[in-house]
Amino acid sequence: MKRSIVLFFVSLLAVAHVHAQDEYYFGGRGSLNPDIPTPESFFGFRIGTALVRYDKVVEYFKLLADKSDRASLQVFGKSWEDREQVKLFVTSPDNQRNLENIRQEHIKLADPSASVATSGQKVIVELAYNVHGGEIAGTDASVLVAYYLVASEDPDIVRRLNDAVVLIEPSQNPDGRERAANYINGFHSWPPIADPADVEHGSGVTPHRGNHFWNDLNRDWLALAQIESRNRVAFYHKWYPNVYLDFHEMGSSSTYYFEPSPLTTWNKILPKSNYEVLNAILAKHFSASLNSIGSLYYTKESFTNLSPIYGSTYPDYQGGVGTTLEVGSTSGVVIETAAGLRPFSKNLRDNFLISIAAVRAATDEKDTFLKHQQEFFKSALTQADKLATKYIVFGSKTDKSLNNLFLEHLLQHHIDVYELTASFSQDDKTFEAGSAYVVPLRQPQFRVLQSIFEENETNGFSDTTTFYDISAWSTVHGYGIPFVKVKTAVKEGPQLTQVPAVAGSVTARSELAYAFDYFDYLTPKALYYLQDHGVKARVAQRPFTSKTSVGDKSFVAGSIVIPVAYQSLSSDELYTLLNEAAKLANVTVYAISDGFSVAGIDLGSNNIRVLKKPAVAAITGGNWTSIGELWALLGNTHHIPLVKITPQSAERVDLSNYTSIILSGGQLSPELSRRLTDWVENGGTLIALSGAAQWASSLATPAPAGGGRGNQRGTSTADTTDAAASTTAQRGRGGLGGNGGSRLNGIIVHAELNLSHPLAYGFTSKDFYTLKNSTSGLRQTGSSNVVLKTTTGELVNGYATPEALSELTDNVVIASATRGRGSIVIFGESPTFRGYWLAPGRILTNAIFFGGGSGNR
Numbered sequence: 001m002k003r004s005i006v007l008f009f010v011s012l013l014a015v016a017h018v019h020a021q022d023e024y025y026f027g028g029r030g031s032l033n034p035d036i037p038t039p040e041s042f043f044g045f046r047i048g049t050a051l052v053r054y055d056k057v058v059e060y061f062k063l064l065a066d067k068s069d070r071a072s073l074q075v076f077g078k079s080w081e082d083r084e085q086v087k088l089f090v091t092s093p094d095n096q097r098n099l100e101n102i103r104q105e106h107i108k109l110a111d112p113s114a115s116v117a118t119s120g121q122k123v124i125v126e127l128a129y130n131v132h133g134g135e136i137a138g139t140d141a142s143v144l145v146a147y148y149l150v151a152s153e154d155p156d157i158v159r160r161l162n163d164a165v166v167l168i169e170p171s172q173n174p175d176g177r178e179r180a181a182n183y184i185n186g187f188h189s190w191p192p193i194a195d196p197a198d199v200e201h202g203s204g205v206t207p208h209r210g211n212h213f214w215n216d217l218n219r220d221w222l223a224l225a226q227i228e229s230r231n232r233v234a235f236y237h238k239w240y241p242n243v244y245l246d247f248h249e250m251g252s253s254s255t256y257y258f259e260p261s262p263l264t265t266w267n268k269i270l271p272k273s274n275y276e277v278l279n280a281i282l283a284k285h286f287s288a289s290l291n292s293i294g295s296l297y298y299t300k301e302s303f304t305n306l307s308p309i310y311g312s313t314y315p316d317y318q319g320g321v322g323t324t325l326e327v328g329s330t331s332g333v334v335i336e337t338a339a340g341l342r343p344f345s346k347n348l349r350d351n352f353l354i355s356i357a358a359v360r361a362a363t364d365e366k367d368t369f370l371k372h373q374q375e376f377f378k379s380a381l382t383q384a385d386k387l388a389t390k391y392i393v394f395g396s397k398t399d400k401s402l403n404n405l406f407l408e409h410l411l412q413h414h415i416d417v418y419e420l421t422a423s424f425s426q427d428d429k430t431f432e433a434g435s436a437y438v439v440p441l442r443q444p445q446f447r448v449l450q451s452i453f454e455e456n457e458t459n460g461f462s463d464t465t466t467f468y469d470i471s472a473w474s475t476v477h478g479y480g481i482p483f484v485k486v487k488t489a490v491k492e493g494p495q496l497t498q499v500p501a502v503a504g505s506v507t508a509r510s511e512l513a514y515a516f517d518y519f520d521y522l523t524p525k526a527l528y529y530l531q532d533h534g535v536k537a538r539v540a541q542r543p544f545t546s547k548t549s550v551g552d553k554s555f556v557a558g559s560i561v562i563p564v565a566y567q568s569l570s571s572d573e574l575y576t577l578l579n580e581a582a583k584l585a586n587v588t589v590y591a592i593s594d595g596f597s598v599a600g601i602d603l604g605s606n607n608i609r610v611l612k613k614p615a616v617a618a619i620t621g622g623n624w625t626s627i628g629e630l631w632a633l634l635g636n637t638h639h640i641p642l643v644k645i646t647p648q649s650a651e652r653v654d655l656s657n658y659t660s661i662i663l664s665g666g667q668l669s670p671e672l673s674r675r676l677t678d679w680v681e682n683g684g685t686l687i688a689l690s691g692a693a694q695w696a697s698s699l700a701t702p703a704p705a706g707g708g709r710g711n712q713r714g715t716s717t718a719d720t721t722d723a724a725a726s727t728t729a730q731r732g733r734g735g736l737g738g739n740g741g742s743r744l745n746g747i748i749v750h751a752e753l754n755l756s757h758p759l760a761y762g763f764t765s766k767d768f769y770t771l772k773n774s775t776s777g778l779r780q781t782g783s784s785n786v787v788l789k790t791t792t793g794e795l796v797n798g799y800a801t802p803e804a805l806s807e808l809t810d811n812v813v814i815a816s817a818t819r820g821r822g823s824i825v826i827f828g829e830s831p832t833f834r835g836y837w838l839a840p841g842r843i844l845t846n847a848i849f850f851g852g853g854s855g856n857r
């Protein structure tokens with residue numbers, strides 16, 4: 001092997017003369033404008049011999065826009081780590097001058113009421129790279145593509161740029177890309193090391209794949225839990241690309257993959273022409289390109305088009321065609337594989353040719369793509385008409401923040417939402433004007449709307465459907481917002497153009513005490529804000545009714561009480577802080593005028609318990625995706641710091657600094673196990689995610705609280721790679737195609753919340769949904785308290801075999817137990833799956849503030 005590495009490196013050097021790069025990547029493709037700076041001259045090395053830095057790519061794209069009248073650059077957002085998200089627009093100089101008109105004409109295709117000819121329109125091609133940070137051949141290829149399309153003097157390219165507007169996004173995940181590039185460049189050797197065992201081909205403490213919170217941005221297109229996705233989808237709806245290329249990498253030994261994906265992974269809500277016509281056009285051009293350089297590839301055997309959660313599928317739900325491209329990974333500049341040496345530059349060349357092929361395909365068949373899009377949005381209306389449901393009414397009477405978060409979610413997808421004008425009741429649920437909304441199914445965005453509310457009405461799953469990921473991606477169930485599907489007409493009020501403004505307030509000054517409800521989704525943020533500023537808060541464990549500045553007001557268990565005395569702050573300071581906290585969380589803080597309650601317990605009752613300010617740590621057990629979800633929930637949403645400690649450090653640090661410790665999984669050393677046990681017995685709240693459920697349940701004495709067998713078929717939060725996922729899919733060819741046996745794929749079932757438990761504070765209904773990733777539940781034993789369990793195993797959304805569903809009756813999902821002075825809370829499923837399962841996240845924040853004890857009710 002060593003000799004071949006040396007030979008390879010020598011051959012790289014041998015071709016390192018001025019035009020080597022042009023020849024390898026652009027050979028035989030016409031002359032290039034010498035006024036346009038080459039990537040090599042700008043970056044200072046030949047593309048493919050190291051990884052380009054993301055900030056330098058943005059700088060290079062700005063330079064191209066500056067030097068050429070074919071290029072312009074738009075910054076459409078910033079990542080969590082403040083990197084610019086950019087698109088380079090490449091098209092003819094005439095089109096550049098006319099870009100806004102082109103866009104205005106183009107978006108008429110997404111309006112079924114507009115009649116517009118497609119013939120004069122431009123086709124929109126988007127090339128989007130590197131959504132997974134460690135799948136590195138995207139961003140570097142984007143540099144080659146951008147340069148070539150801007151500099152090429154080939155009359156064929158010049159002509160095509162009259163017909164197309166090409167959008168190039170060098171990385172859909174700038175933070176993950178930069179993490180990978182810094183890591184890989186940091187371990188780069190001269191000569192390069194192809195041995196896959198070398199540290200260069202691995203990853204650092206955290207995986208390269210996700211964004212700042214290790215969230216998989218390729219599964220966030222519907223949920224939009226991450227800022228990068230929200231920015232991207234906002235931009236998407238300004239342009240509605242006809243062709244969208246989404247570049248990935250798979251196992252090192254694999255060749256190249258492009259769609260069509262298997263027929264068993266298509267969602268029946270999409271028009272067949274997407275698969276049969278558009279993907280066929282692309283495949284014809286992709287194959288010709290790779291044939292021309294002898295690159296091998298495969299199609300139809302893996303990957304999926306079932307749901308709009310991916311970058312390669314959301315476009316399918318917008319009248320375009322999205323396509324997954326996968327190339328065997330090098331995770332460095334060269335890697336030894338079973339098929340021989342794979343140089344990074346070879347991957348870049350494949351990706352370059354595929355990118356140019358997409359421009360050819362789109363311009364050759366421009367009218368086909370444009371007409372498909374126009375027809376797509378027209379057929380959305382007729383497809384909606386076929387459903388029995390005509391309207392959906394939703395909204396929470398007690399939780400304005402949840403309403404607003406969900407409204408924002410719908411508006412981000414350009415779904416038409418209207419105010420509800422009069423109270424409406426159905427299925428034992430009542431909705432009131434002012435806190436509820438109505439969406440008609442008959443609208444251009446019907447298909448995305450239906451995905452958000454899907455309950456197996458339209459996905460067309462059968463036992464021959466092949467699943468690559470969860471089979472239930474609807475978001476409404478994760479938000480936990482009340483809704484009903486209505487078969488009759490519902491009167492629509494004014495259309496919402498933006499989320500309604502809401503603001504909390506304090507009703508008056510009090511010299512005695514204040515109290516507020518715990519219903520609003522953002523209340524934990526307000527509570528922590530107060531505690532962090534030195535306010536001593538208490539929680540009511542029983543209901544009471546007090547005289548307040550606005551009359552008698554009833555408070556349920558879980559309400560927060562803040563006496564004015566007993567503080568180290570002045571009455572003025574407290575009042576100011578309460579006003580600030582109220583605004584953070586849309587809560588009304590009531591000024592209480594009498595400690596003797598009108599009903600229920602008095603303000604001085606022992607059942608109004610003093611709360612400790614939470615100090616939360618997570619012990620990282622390798623499952624960074626789970627940690628990232630919690631970090632985003634606590635840190636970003638509620639501004640509660642999450643200290644992340646490695647298991648090694650946890651053996652040394654003083655655990656008594658923390659009130660709650662989250663255990664995500666992995667093996668515990670005997671020392672850490674002993675320390676955690678002591679810490680719980682001394683009053684800590686241990687929060688165990690499913691990977692740590694087994695150990696945590698052993699702590700719950702005298703009888704174990706749980707003992708989940710853990711995820712049998714992890715589809716969800718594991719740090720998967722495309723390679724691993726593709727292996728699963730390939731296994732599916734053999735046997736999984738028929739979904740036999742006891743099998744489920746990330747389904748949603750009904751569950752019941754134990755409203756008498758302190759972990760249910762803030763909830764008003766026991767009706768709950770849970771996402772099940774396996775049939776196993778937590779074992780229920782004598783001393784443990786069930787917080788959440790499935791009911792009859794009735795399937796709400798997704799695919800499972802009847803055998804699997806039969807195992808889901810009374811399946812415990814969240815349980816708690818006490819040990820010594822502390823408590824243990826075990827989550828059998830993720831508390832905040834991919835950041836959009838908001839409802840179980842509330843149970844997690846309750847555990848942090850109130851502990852997992854059974855309370856005193």
Ligand SMILES: [Zn+2]
Nearest residue numbers: 132248249722
């Ligand atoms: Zn990928």
